[in-house]
Amino acid sequence: MSNKIEPKRRNFLFTATYTIGAVGLGAAIWPLVDQMNPDASVKALSTIEVDVSSVQPGRTITVLWRGKPIFIRRRTKEEIDEAAAVDLKDLKDPEKDSDRAKNPEWLVMVGVCTHLGCVPLGNKGDYNAWFCPCHGSHYDTSGRVRKGPAPTNLEIPKYEFVNNNTIKIG
Amino acid sequence: MSENKYIPKTKLAKWFDSRLPLLSLSHHLKEYPTPKNLNYWWTFGGILTFCLITQIITGVILGMHYVAHTDHAFESIEHIMRDVNYGWLLRYVHANGASMFFLAVYIHIFRSLFYGSYKAPREVIWIIGVIIYLLMMATAFMGYVLPWGQMSFWGATVITNLFSAIPLVGESITTWLWGGYAIDNPTLTRFYALHYLLPFLIFGLIILHIWALHVPGNNNPTGIDIKKNSNETMPFHPYMVMKDITALLVFIIIFFWFVFFAPNALGHPDNYIEANPLVTPTHIVPEWYLLPFYAILRAIPSKLGGVIFMFAAIFVLVLLPWLDTSKVRSSIFRPLYRKFFWVLVATVILLGYLGAKPPEGIYLVLSRIATAYYFIHFLILLPVLGRYEKTDQLPMSISDPVLNKPGLIDKFKKAAGQYEGDNVGSFK
8 A cells, every 4th residue: 555655745745846946946046147137227327318409400410328329310301201202012111201200300210220230321321321331231211121131120219309409318 | 998007106196096096097198099090180189278278378367457347448458468568478379369279170170070070979079069169159259349349349249139130039138148238338247257257168078078089089080990909009198199299389380470470460450449339340240260150140131040040050060970871980981072071161161251241242142152052061962972972992990091002011121121130020
């Protein structure tokens, strides 16, 4: 009789020990893994305000936000028209220009190529807008990818106009 | 091992060795039987050990003068170059040492491919070797970030962004790797810590690599099994040790030619410009030893696909012992494989060249063809060759190819005949 019961009881104890041990090990490893995530001081730098009063139409300023460049471009009439006229079917990552620029005159986006993170150059490339020199992605006047290996359009960060002259990013 | 057992000569040696058999170990390493026909391509194991030790010694010393902080890293490198006594020498040895390390490891790997050293019973040695190679690439990549120049910063940006191609969790992984939303100080400090750690892991793996080697013993140019402790082997010391040292000295001459006469030839001038997160250099290239994989990455017209193929190019090496189904190890006796081996060498060199070129026009077309061929070699040619290739007759012993050369014995007798004496009498 005891022959049958003993192994079962033992198996239960083994399984219970392994399970508790695995949970304990997981709990011990998590802090070692999570310490690599952005710390409080990095997260604290998450919003900036930018004065854009001096930017002329057709000019771009670049500011640093969370270690990344942000392009703030005051677009010309032609650029806005060009961006609006594009057929969505021609786009790899279809997005309307009006969804990307709340105020069509101002285009605010993260200046990081969505391929492998280089900074695209302005007024260059097939669409005379942005061109990434690293692996050859071309973006249009709305920052949408038109050619090359980049999978998505240039990212639009969270931003708002505090007043006519100031943009708050983040 | 079957070689002679260590017999302690003194009481002290006996006392110590029975408590910790270090003397037995050193006896084993000294008497380890090596095939007598090993050629100079077999000296790169020793050369690689030298490279690792050089990197660790110079690296630890550089670590005493380097400051891992984005505000000071670039400056501290210049401080090492200008102010620290012999700092320029230590840094140039360390930087060129990385290139020399990879040069030697590529020769070592291709030696293995040519002579079939990865085949049974040596698969575990080979797989440990592939892991060492992967760790070497990780170490070299992180080391290149530390000077905090433009190439450091943007190379790191491109490589860490590879992980963002992973669906769903990609973004979280890159943020986790960076410790922020872009490459910044937290990234630099962790890369420094890991760059310091990994060489010691490599050191541990090299011990396993050699341990695994000492179980079956060395392969040899003929690829046939040898009889241990017969007239086909020689003790490692002094015979192979002397051969290794001869090759090492030649290697050191080339190494220090770079250190003294062309210390920046293998680097990139943009890395003497301090890192600037707002400006990407117009042409980003990794260090030369990573170029073939970089070419594969860019050959695939999709972000995720490029990353998958790049890692697959390394992972396919792990499977190599099972992809190559031929029972014959050495390509000396494989007339077809021998040709394809050289085509593979040419393909890898071509990929390296293409990795340094902009990914457009003819360069892009060629890198796609070369990438396709690289995978065809491993995944199609090797299994098919193993089945259909007609291999040459294998010799009975490793001495045969030498002794059975036509006319050799006659020549030897004639030479012996010129001497008079008892020792050579038996040849007459």
